[in-house]
Amino acid sequence: MTTRTHSLRRTVGSPPRTGGAPRARRLGVRQRGSYPASFLVPAFAVLGLFFFLPTIYNFVYALTSWSSFSSSIHFVGLQNFTDLISSGTLFRSLRITVTYAVLVAVFQNVFGLLLALLLERDTRVNRFARVMFFIPVIMSALAVGYVFQAILKPTGALNTILGDMLGHAVTIPWLGNTTWTLVVITLIHAWKWMGLSMLIYLAGLKTINDDVLEAARLDGASAWTTFRDIRFPLLAPAITFNVATALLGSMNGFDVVQATTGGGPARSTELLNIFIFRTFGQGLFAQATTMSLVLFLVVAILAFPVIRVLRKREEVL
Amino acid sequence: MKRYLTAAAAIVAVGLLTTACSDPSITGPGSSQSSGTATVQWPDATASLSGVTLTIWAAQNSNTTPKAVVAAFEKATGAKVNIVTIPDPYEQGVQTKVATGDKPDLAFWQPTGSMLTALNAPTNLQPLTGAPWITNLNPALQDMTGILKGTRYAALITSPAVEGVYYNKDVFAANGITTLPKDWNSFIADARALKAAGQTPLFEMGGDRWATQWWVQVQLADAAKSGLWDKVNTGKEKFTDPTILDAIKTYKSLIDEGLFNKDIATANFADQGAALLSGQAAMVVQVNSFFSELQAKTDTATLNKKIGFFPISPSGNTGTFIPDQSNALVAFKTGDAKREAAARQLLSLWMGKGYPAFIKDLNTVSLETSVPSPATVPQALLDVNASLANSVGSMQALAVANPDLYIYLADMIQGTTTPEQVAQQTQDQFAQLAKAQGVAGF
Numbered sequence: 035m036t037t038r039t040h041s042l043r044r045t046v047g048s049p050p051r052t053g054g055a056p057r058a059r060r061l062g063v064r065q066r067g068s069y070p071a072s073f074l075v076p077a078f079a080v081l082g083l084f085f086f087l088p089t090i091y092n093f094v095y096a097l098t099s100w101s102s103f104s105s106s107i108h109f110v111g112l113q114n115f116t117d118l119i120s121s122g123t124l125f126r127s128l129r130i131t132v133t134y135a136v137l138v139a140v141f142q143n144v145f146g147l148l149l150a151l152l153l154e155r156d157t158r159v160n161r162f163a164r165v166m167f168f169i170p171v172i173m174s175a176l177a178v179g180y181v182f183q184a185i186l187k188p189t190g191a192l193n194t195i196l197g198d199m200l201g202h203a204v205t206i207p208w209l210g211n212t213t214w215t216l217v218v219i220t221l222i223h224a225w226k227w228m229g230l231s232m233l234i235y236l237a238g239l240k241t242i243n244d245d246v247l248e249a250a251r252l253d254g255a256s257a258w259t260t261f262r263d264i265r266f267p268l269l270a271p272a273i274t275f276n277v278a279t280a281l282l283g284s285m286n287g288f289d290v291v292q293a294t295t296g297g298g299p300a301r302s303t304e305l306l307n308i309f310i311f312r313t314f315g316q317g318l319f320a321q322a323t324t325m326s327l328v329l330f331l332v333v334a335i336l337a338f339p340v341i342r343v344l345r346k347r348e349e350v351l
Numbered sequence: 352m353k354r355y356l357t358a359a360a361a362i363v364a365v366g367l368l369t370t371a372c373s374d375p376s377i378t379g380p381g382s383s384q385s386s387g388t389a390t391v392q393w394p395d396a397t398a399s400l401s402g403v404t405l406t407i408w409a410a411q412n413s414n415t416t417p418k419a420v421v422a423a424f425e426k427a428t429g430a431k432v433n434i435v436t437i438p439d440p441y442e443q444g445v446q447t448k449v450a451t452g453d454k455p456d457l458a459f460w461q462p463t464g465s466m467l468t469a470l471n472a473p474t475n476l477q478p479l480t481g482a483p484w485i486t487n488l489n490p491a492l493q494d495m496t497g498i499l500k501g502t503r504y505a506a507l508i509t510s511p512a513v514e515g516v517y518y519n520k521d522v523f524a525a526n527g528i529t530t531l532p533k534d535w536n537s538f539i540a541d542a543r544a545l546k547a548a549g550q551t552p553l554f555e556m557g558g559d560r561w562a563t564q565w566w567v568q569v570q571l572a573d574a575a576k577s578g579l580w581d582k583v584n585t586g587k588e589k590f591t592d593p594t595i596l597d598a599i600k601t602y603k604s605l606i607d608e609g610l611f612n613k614d615i616a617t618a619n620f621a622d623q624g625a626a627l628l629s630g631q632a633a634m635v636v637q638v639n640s641f642f643s644e645l646q647a648k649t650d651t652a653t654l655n656k657k658i659g660f661f662p663i664s665p666s667g668n669t670g671t672f673i674p675d676q677s678n679a680l681v682a683f684k685t686g687d688a689k690r691e692a693a694a695r696q697l698l699s700l701w702m703g704k705g706y707p708a709f710i711k712d713l714n715t716v717s718l719e720t721s722v723p724s725p726a727t728v729p730q731a732l733l734d735v736n737a738s739l740a741n742s743v744g745s746m747q748a749l750a751v752a753n754p755d756l757y758i759y760l761a762d763m764i765q766g767t768t769t770p771e772q773v774a775q776q777t778q779d780q781f782a783q784l785a786k787a788q789g790v791a792g793f
Contacts, residue, residue, distance in 0.1 A: 102446050103788040105474045121779065188617055210558070210617040212767055298560070299616065300765035301758070312755070315443030316780075317469045318787055319450060 089330070096324040102317030114324040124325065126301075127309040128332065131285060134220055134305055138284035141224030143276050146231025147269075151261075153232070154239055164236070168229035175226065179293020182222045183209065186294075209295050212302040219303055223290045227283075231276045238272030239265065270351060274344035281340060285333050391480045394692050396700040401429035403693045408458035409434055410441035412640070413677040416459075416508075419712040420701050427700065430693055441676060442466070449475060454683040456694040462497035462505030462679035465753040468788060470681070472504045477682040477691055479503045484702035487719045491740040496674045496748060505681050506698050508709075510716045510736045511674035512639035514565040514745060515662035517731065522550060522633040523659075535570070535665045542610050545633050553605070554612045554632035555764070559619040563760035565636045565671075566605075568745050570598035572664030572671050580749035583781070586792035590756075590778040591771070599770040603763060616765055624648060628657065636663075638673060642731055651729050660731040662738045670735075670742035752784035 096115075099108045118124045149167055153160040170178060185191045186208035197204040209215050242265060250260045288307040291297065297304035297312075304312075306329050314322035407417055414436045421432045435455065437444040445458060446469060454475065460466060470476060480503060485493055488507070497505030516538070523529075526548050532538035542552035556562050571579060574594050582588035583595075590596070605611065612618060612632060624644040626632040635641065645654060662670030680701075682694040701709060702719075710717045710725060716736040717724045724733065747753050759773040768776070785793040 099787070101787040102450055102469050102471055105471060117783070188614065205614075207614075207617045210765075212765055298558075298761070298765075300762040300767040302767070311443070314447065315440060316755075316784060317446055318783065321783075321787075 092323055092327050092330065095320055096327045098320050100320040100323070102319065110320075114321055118321065118324060118328070123309065124306075124328065127304055127306045128328075130216065130302070130304060131287070131306045131329075132332075132336075134216060134223075134287060134291075134303075135281050135284040137217060137220035138223045138227075138287070139277055139281040141221055142227050142231050142280045143273070145224055145228035146276060147235050149228060149232040150235035150239060154236065164229075164232070167232055170226045171229040173226070175289035176293045178222065178226050179290045183294045186218065210299050212300050215295060215299060216303050219291055219294050220284075222294060223284060223287060224280075226290065227280065231280065234272050234276055235269065238269045242268050267347075267350065270344075270348040274341070274348060277344060278337070278341050282333055282337055285329070285336070391478060391482075391695070392692065393481065393483050393699055394696040396696060396703050396705075397427040398696065399429055400693050400696065403428075403430045403690060405430060405432045405457065405690060405693055405697060406455040407432060407434045407680075408437050408445060408455040410459060410676055411436060411439055412643075413459045416677060416713060417701075420705050420709045421697075423705050423708065424697050424700050428693075428696070430697075432697070442469070446470065454685055456685060456690055457680050457682050457697065459676050460505060460679060460681040461676045461747065462507060462674050462681070463748045463753075464499050465747060465750055467497075467499040467504050467681075468751065469753075472499050472681075473502070475683060476504045477684050477695065479506060479682065479695070479698070482506065482702075483699055484706075484719075487702070487706075487721060489718055489720055489740075492718055495672070495739075496744075497679060505679040506702060507674065507679050507718065508701065509678050509713070510639070510718060510732070511672050511678050511739065513662060513670040513672050513735050513738050513742055514569050514636065514638055515660055515670050515735070515738065516634050517627060517637055517641060517645075518634045518659050518661070519627055519630045519632070520657055520659050522630045526550060526633075531659075531661045532663065534667050535663060538663050539605070539610075542605075542634065546610055551612050551626075551632045552634060553610050554618070554623050554626045554635050555606075555615050556618045556620050556623045557615045557761050557764040558617040558622075560761035561757045562620070562623070562637055562641075563602075563764065564746070564757040565638065566602045567595070567598045567756065567760065568671050568673075569636060569663055570601060570665060571595065571746075572669045572743050573666050575671070575743045575745075575749065576669070580744070580746065584749075584751045584785075584790065586782075586785075589774075590754075590781065591774040596770060596774045599760070599763075599773050602760070603770050606764065620644060638675070639732070639735060640675065640677075642729070642735070646729070651727060654729045654731065658729075658731055660734045660738075662742065664743075668738070668741075670738035671745045672739060672742040673745040673747050750781070751788060751790050752781050754778075754780040754784065 097109060097111060099110045153164050153167075188205045188207050188210070190208075192208065193204045193206055196206075208218055246264060246268075247260065250264055255263070286307060287305050288311070291303055291305055292308060292311075295303045297308040306325060310322045310325045310329070313325060407421070409417065414434055417434060421434065424430065425432055437448070441459075442461070445460070448454075449470060460470065467476070479497075482503065484506075485503075492507060492511075495507070496511060497503055497507055516532075522545070526545055528541055528544070532541055545552035555566070571594065579588065579594060583590070588594065606615065612626065614622070618626075620641075621644070623632075623635055623637070624641065625648070627635050628645060628648060642654075642658075642660075645658060662668045664671070680698065682691070682698065685691060706717070706719055707722050710722060714725055714727055716728055716732055746756065754777045756773075756777045759768065759776045762768045763770065763773050782793050
C-alpha cells in the first residue's frame with residue numbers, strides 16, 4: 035500500500051480500521067512526511083493568540099495588584115489567593131457552581147435522551163418536533179433568561195395558568211426561594227440545551243446495528259430490556275460527549291443565570307462567574323482574575339476524572 | 352530533549368509577558384500634558400471644530416439626555432458627536448473598557464469621590480479646573496461634588512439625586528395626616544398609624560435590591576454631618592460599630608414589625624412605583640430616578656396632585672444627596688490635544704449658551720441662578736432640588752469606596768443573614784476596596 039492510496043482513502047472515508055495498531059502507526063509515520071508541519075502554523079497562531087496567551091496572562095495577573103484605582107501594577111505573590119480563601123465567599127460560590135453544573139448535566143441528559151427515544155423514528159411529525167426542540171439551542175441565552183424571568187415572576191404566566199387551573203390566585207415566587215430557585219434555573223439551562231443532547235443521542239441511536247436489535251427481538255427481549263442491556267450501553271460515546279460538555283460547559287455558566295436571577299435571591303444562585311463579574315465591576319481586576327484562575331483549575335481538575343470514567347465505559351464496545 | 356526545549360520556551364514566554372505586564376489604560380508619558388495643578392484652556396464655546404469627531408458614552412437611562420445639546424453643538428461648530436450607549440450595568444462596562452485602554456471623549460459618570468477613584472481620575476480624566484460655568488451655578492452646588500483631592504473632574508449638569516421620602520398625598524389626607532413628619536420618630540409614628548388603619552405604610556423593592564441601602568443611609572444623615580464617613584475612611588469607625596449597625600438593625604426591626612409590603616422579598620422597581628401611585632402603599636424611601644419612573648407612568652398634573660416629597664433624617668428633615676451617573680459628565684484624557692479641547696468646548700456650550708435650551712428640552716430643574724426652571728417641572732422635583740442646600744453626602748458621595756451594602760441588605764430581607772453579618776460583609780468589602788486603592792489604615 036502506498037501513501038497515495040492511503041491519503042486517497044482518507045479523503046473518501048474513515049481511516050482504515052482493519053489494519054490493526056502496528057500498521058496504523060507505520061502509516062502514521064509515513065503520513066507525517068506528506069503534510070508539511072508549516073500547515074499547522076496558522077491554526078497554532080490563532081490558538082496561541084486567543085487561547086494560550088490569555089490563559090498565561092490569567093496566571094500572571096492573578097499574582098499582581100492590578101485594579102482600576104492605581105496606574106501601576108505590582109507583584110503581590112499569592113496574596114490574592116490567601117485573601118480569597120480566608121473570606122469564604124469563594125468556596126460558597128464554588129459549591130453553588132458545582133451543584134449547578136451537576137444538576138444541569140443530569141437534567142439536560144435525561145431530557146435529551148428521553149426526547150431522542152421519543153423522536154427516534156423518522157416520521158414527518160418527529161422531524162418537525164426535533165426542529166422545534168432544537169430551536170432553544172440556537173436562541174440567545176440572555177433572551178431565554180429574560181423570557182423565563184417574565185414567565186416565572188409572581189404575577190407571571192406560569193402562576194396565571196396554575197391559578198386558572200386551580201380556580202384561585204397563585205403567587206409562588208419561583209425565582210425568590212433561596213433553596214429551590216437554583217433547581218429552577220438549572221431546569222431552564224437544561225431546557226435550553228436539551229435539543230443538542232437530543233441530536234447527539236439520536237445520532238448515537240442511529241449507529242446501533244439493526245441486526246443486533248433484531249436478534250434481541252427474536253430472543254423475546256422486551257423494549258425495556260433491549261434499552262437497558264443493548265441500546266444504553268451502545269450509546270456510551272454519545273453519553274461521554276453529552277455529560278462532559280454539559281457538566282464542564284455549565285461550570286462556566288453565566289448568561290442564563292444573570293438574566294433570570296442575577297445571582298439572587300440572597301446570592302443563592304451566585305455562580306462563580308457572576309461573582310467574578312461583580313468583583314471585576316468593583317475595579318478589583320486582579321482579584322477577579324484570581325477567581326477565574328481558580329475556576330479554570332477546578333474545571334481542569336474535574337474534567338480529567340470525569341472524561342476518564344466515561345471513556346472507560348466505552349471500552350466494552 | 353524536545354520536551355525540555357518546549358518547557359524552556361514556555362518559561363521564556365512567561366518571563367517576557369511578566370516584564371511587559373502593565374496597565375493598558377495608561378497612555379504614554381508624552382500625552383499627559385495637562386496635570387491637576389496646571390491651568391486649563393477653555394476654548395470659546397462656538398469656535399469652529401470642523402473635522403473633529405467626539406464620542407460620548409451614555410447609559411440606557413441617559414443616552415437621550417445630550418441629544419438636543421449635541422445637535423446645537425454640531426450646528427455651531429461643525430464637529431461631529433457620536434452618542435454611544437454602553438449597556439447596563441453601565442459602570443462595570445465603562446470600567447472594563449477603560450481598563451483595556453478604550454476611552455471616549457466624554458462620558459456620563461457618577462461624580463462622587465469613590466466613583467472618580469474607580470476610574471483612576473488623575474490618570475484617565477481631564478481636570479476641569481477653572482471651568483467658566485462654575486460661577487453661574489447655584490452657590491450651594493458649585494463645589495458639592497465632582498471633586499477628587501482638590502481637583503474638579505466632573506461637570507454637574509442636572510440636579511443631584513436626594514434620598515428621601517416620596518409619599519401619596521391622597522393616602523395621607525384619607526388617614527388624617529395633615530402635617531409632614533418633622534423627624535425620624537414622627538415619620539415612624541405616622542407609618543404605625545397608617546398600619547393601624549389597615550394601610551400598607553411603606554414599600555420596599557427587595558427583588559431589585561438597589562434601593563435597600565437608602566433606608567440605612569437616611570438614618571446616618573446626622574452622623575454624616577458630624578464626619579462619620581471621614582472616620583470610616585480612615586478606619587477609625589467601622590460598619591460593625593454601633594452607628595451604622597444600629598441603622599441596619601432599625602431597618603430590620605421595621606420590616607419585622609410588618610410596616611412594609613408583604614412581597615418585600617420579590618417586589619421590583621416597577622412594582623414600587625405602581626404601588627405608590629395607586630395608593631396601595633403610602634410612602635417610599637427613594638431617589639430621583641424613582642420619580643422618573645413615576646413620570647413615565649403618568650403626567651405632571653397627576654403627579655403634582657398625588658405625589659409629594661420630604662427629606663428625612665433622625666433629628667429633622669436633612670436630605671442625603673447622592674449624585675448619580677445621569678447627573679454629570681467626565682472628560683477623558685485621550686492623548687489627542689485637539690479632541691480634548693473640543694470635549695471641554697462642548698461642556699462650555701452645554702453649561703453656558705446651551706443651558707436654557709437643555710433644561711427646557713429635559714423639562715428639569717435648572718442649576719444656574721440666571722436660568723429659570725421651566726414652569727412645567729413637577730413640584731416634587733423642585734422640592735428635591737430645594738432640599739439640596741441643607742443636605743449631607745451619602746456613602747457614595749463621601750466614602751472612599753462604595754461597597755455592595757444594598758446586596759447584603761437584600762440578603763437580610765431574604766432572611767439568610769443577620770444585621771451583624773450585613774455590617775461585617777460590608778466592612779470586609781470596604782476594607783478590600785480601600786486596600787486596593789492604597790488608602791492609609793487598610
